[in-house]
Amino acid sequence: MADLVADIKARLSIEDVVANYIPLKRAGRSFKACCPFHNEKTPSFVVSPEKQIAYCFGCHQGGDMFKFVEQVENTDFMGAMRILADRAGLKLEDYKIETDKPRISKSEKETLIQMHEAAAEYFVDNLWNTEDGKKVMQYLKNRGMTDVIIRHFKVGFAPDNDSGLIDHLVKKGFQKSAMIKSGLVTSKDVSSDKIFDKFRMRLMFPIADATGNVIAFGGRALKDAQEPKYLNSPETEIYHKGSVLYGLYYAKKAIKDADEVVVVEGYMDTLMSFQSGIENVVASSGTALTQEHARMIKRITSNAVFAFDNDNAGQEASKRAFIIAQEQEMSIKFLKVPHGKDPADSAKENPDELKAAIKNAKPFLEVFFDNLAGRFDLNDQAQLMEFLRECMSVLSAVKNNIIQDLAVRSLSARINVKEEKIYDEIERYKSLALKQPQSKMKEPPSDNGANVKKMSAEDTILAILFLYPELFSTIDSRIDENDFENELKSLYKTFVTQDGSITDAILKNLDSEQERNRVHFLSLYAESRYENIKAEAVRKDFDQLVQHVVSKKMVVKKEELKKMIKEADRKGDMGGREALLNDLQKLCSK
Numbered sequence: 299m300a301d302l303v304a305d306i307k308a309r310l311s312i313e314d315v316v317a318n319y320i321p322l323k324r325a326g327r328s329f330k331a332c333c334p335f336h337n338e339k340t341p342s343f344v345v346s347p348e349k350q351i352a353y354c355f356g357c358h359q360g361g362d363m364f365k366f367v368e369q370v371e372n373t374d375f376m377g378a379m380r381i382l383a384d385r386a387g388l389k390l391e392d393y394k395i396e397t398d399k400p401r402i403s404k405s406e407k408e409t410l411i412q413m414h415e416a417a418a419e420y421f422v423d424n425l426w427n428t429e430d431g432k433k434v435m436q437y438l439k440n441r442g443m444t445d446v447i448i449r450h451f452k453v454g455f456a457p458d459n460d461s462g463l464i465d466h467l468v469k470k471g472f473q474k475s476a477m478i479k480s481g482l483v484t485s486k487d488v489s490s491d492k493i494f495d496k497f498r499m500r501l502m503f504p505i506a507d508a509t510g511n512v513i514a515f516g517g518r519a520l521k522d523a524q525e526p527k528y529l530n531s532p533e534t535e536i537y538h539k540g541s542v543l544y545g546l547y548y549a550k551k552a553i554k555d556a557d558e559v560v561v562v563e564g565y566m567d568t569l570m571s572f573q574s575g576i577e578n579v580v581a582s583s584g585t586a587l588t589q590e591h592a593r594m595i596k597r598i599t600s601n602a603v604f605a606f607d608n609d610n611a612g613q614e615a616s617k618r619a620f621i622i623a624q625e626q627e628m629s630i631k632f633l634k635v636p637h638g639k640d641p642a643d644s645a646k647e648n649p650d651e652l653k654a655a656i657k658n659a660k661p662f663l664e665v666f667f668d669n670l671a672g673r674f675d676l677n678d679q680a681q682l683m684e685f686l687r688e689c690m691s692v693l694s695a696v697k698n699n700i701i702q703d704l705a706v707r708s709l710s711a712r713i714n715v716k717e718e719k720i721y722d723e724i725e726r727y728k729s730l731a732l733k734q735p736q737s738k739m740k741e742p743p744s745d746n747g748a749n750v751k752k753m754s755a756e757d758t759i760l761a762i763l764f765l766y767p768e769l770f771s772t773i774d775s776r777i778d779e780n781d782f783e784n785e786l787k788s789l790y791k792t793f794v795t796q797d798g799s800i801t802d803a804i805l806k807n808l809d810s811e812q813e814r815n816r817v818h819f820l821s822l823y824a825e826s827r828y829e830n831i832k833a834e835a836v837r838k839d840f841d842q843l844v845q846h847v848v849s850k851k852m853v854v855k856k857e858e859l860k861k862m863i864k865e866a867d868r869k870g871d872m873g874g875r876e877a878l879l880n881d882l883q884k885l886c887s888k
Contacts, residue, residue, distance in 0.1 A: 302379065302383065303364070303379070305386070306363075306382045306383055306388065307350070309388070310382060310385060310386050311347060311350070312345055312346070312347065312351060312352055313329055313347050315367065316331070316345050316366060318385075319370050319598070320332070320334050320343070320597065323341070325344075325826065326826075326830060327825060328344050328347070328348075328825060329346075329347075331345070333354040334593070334597050335357050335359045335369065336354070336357040337625060337626075343355075344822055344823070344826045346825070349821070351815075351818050351819070353823075355753060355826070360819075363382060364382065365378075367382060371509070374407065377508065377509040380509045380510075381509055406479070407535055407536055410476065410479065410534060410535060410536045411512070411513060413467060413470075413476060413480050414504075414536075415511065416467060416470045417467070417482055417512070417515070418452050420462070420466045421455055421456055421497075421504075422452055424454060424462075425453065425455035425502075428455075428457065430457055430458075431455045431457075434455045438453070441570070442570060442573075442645075443569060443570065443573065447572065451548070451569055453501070453502065453503060453569070454501075455500075456497035456499065456500045457498070459495060460494045460495055461495060463482060463483070463495045463497070464477065464493060478493065479534065479535065481496065481532040481533075481534045482497070497517040497529065499524065500518055500519060501518040502515050503516040505542060506548075507542065507547070508547060510547045514530070514531035514534070515531050516529075516531075516544070517529045517530070518565070518566075540585060540588040540590050541588075541594075543580040543581065543582060545568040545569075546594065548572065549572070549579055549580050550598060553578040553595075553598045553599055554599070555578075556578045556599075557601055558599055558601040558602065559579070559580060559602050559603070560578055560580075561581070561582070561603065561604050561605065561606075562579060562581045562605045562606070563605075563606050563640075564640070567605070567640060567641040567642045568580065568581045570641065571642070571652070573645065574652060575649060576645070576653060580595075586619070587618070587623070588622065589622055589625060592625060593626060595623075595628070600626075600627070603633050603656055603659045604616045604620070604630060604632050604633065604662065605635060605656070606619075608634060608635060613669055616632060617691075617692060620692065620695070621691075621692065624695040627697050627698050630661070630662040631659035631661055631662055632660060632661075632662045633659045634659075634665065635652070636651045636655050661704075663701075663705040663708070664708060667705075670688055685713075686713075689709060693705060693706065693720075693724050694724050706720050755843045756782050756786055758823075758843055759777075759847070760782075760790065761820040761821065761824040764820055764824055765821065765824035766828075766833070766836060766837075766840070769836075772840070776847075777844060777847050777851070781851060789817065856882065856885055856886070859882045860882070863878045863882070
């Protein structure tokens with residue numbers, strides 16, 4: 299594996315890897331960009347070709363190219379290695395890495411992935427090689443699906459059997475306890491040891507992660523009275539539906555090439571669109587579009603076309619998705635599927651017409667106003683007010699000033715109201731919304747949404763020393779290693795032993811990979827912030843930071859002395875109290 303990592307790093311550079319996800323701008327020896335892991339206006343994400351790392355000094359995420367891909371693709375190290383090996387033109391089979399055999403003794407996550415891959419094989423075999431499967435295959439053919447697309451997306455069939463999948467997994471060597479955690483099985487009673495196949499008599503759509511591993515399933519009912527119509531895998535250690543877009547693994551290249559994604563509602567919509575040549579298509583995985591979905595899309599493109607159903611439910615879903623997408627300042631268009639059909643039927647009957655409709659899709663707000671106006675009598679004051687309330691819920695979410703301005707102009711002309719009055723209503727709507735209690739259905743924070751925090755004074759002191767080691771002599775005895783925490787303490791001690799030596803010398807004396815990474819990040823921070831600032835200004839900044847640490851230390855010491863004085867009072871130790879008071883007075887006089 300080590301050889302593969304080295305070969306990948308020899309063929310790829312960190313700046314090229316990161317540029318696949320976000321636009322970079324040259325800033326001295328490094329590149330800068332707005333962070334892909336949290337929302338920000340001012341770029342704090344720095345990419346260093348020299349150090350081969352990328353790091354955000356706002357949310358403190360990043361690392362080398364492998365760590366970056368792990369975070370941006372929401373995958374593990376092996377997943378990142380597969381992605382980067384593919385980009386580097388390297389084949390895993392040329393290295394001594396086992397990727398195909400079930401690895402039951404490995405981590406639970408790996409076992410769950412292997413189990414889902416085995417389940418996908420089972421469902422595919424049932425579709426192609428059983429009598430019942432042939433009937434399901436005929437259903438797919440009637441829907442217009444070809445053998446090529448069925449195999450490409452690993453579409454399968456779950457027979458009407460209580461334990462067919464369980465028996466298959468047992469033969470593969472998987473344990474019952476792992477099956478229960480996988481969400482592939484169920485029990486009729488919580489206290490029962492008897493388990494059953496969760497998916498029975500269903501058309502099976504495997505859901506893949508960013509590297510193509512099957513991590514969940516969507517199952518469509520094949521009996522008329524069967525409920526629910528669509529049964530999806532529950533959330534597991536490897537599957538979080540709010541963080542997975544169906545079809546994204548297959549669509550990423552096409553999305554990049556087109557600089558646009560088509561977002562549909564269903565599995566069949568995705569497959570039939572892909573088959574018709576619209577390969578930049580994805581669907582939310584059994585849920586409404588989430589903030590994490592929007593972030594995943596934004597890493598590839600800022601442009602999306604919503605191709606939801608034309609009924610009221612579809613329009614409401616598109617409205618919610620539009621509001622979510624505005625957090626990422628995405629450009630959204632709305633597709634009216636030809637002849638009122640869903641994308642799957644439209645792709646089957648006239649794919650060229652569907653492609654033309656996507657190409658000519660109108661800005662979302664223009665279509666939204668049209669659809670909304672059709673539901674109200676705008677000459678009736680009460681209905682006009684209701685119409686405006688609906689408009690405000692969307693307009694208030696628009697973060698891009700230009701997009702909002704164009705929308706306000708359009709609405710102003712439509713209802714013959716001055717633009718400034720509409721802006722007043724937008725601000726009033728925002729103000730009222732802030733006063734409302736937060737909904738209990740509020741989306742939970744994403745794992746990728748790291749807390750934004752400033753660099754500490756101690757962090758920045760070390761960062762400057764890596765760039766200007768000569769400033770170490772100006773510290774004197776004002777601060778010492780005890781003013782630093784965790785690995786910062788170790789870094790400072792190492793710096794002391796080097797007597798203000800350069801970063802490379804410090805790195806040689808560090809045993810911990812975590813400490814070495816911290817040195818890289820801090821020195822990168824110093825370069826990005828202080829590289830083009832005059833030495834005099836840097837020295838002044840450095841002195842202020844040192845004084846800040848000294849002041850903070852004195853505040854802590856004063857509080858400790860006050861507590862000790864109170865304790866002396868409680869014990870009646872007047873001599874000790876007097877000595878402590880003298881110490882406090884001396885400290886306050888400094």
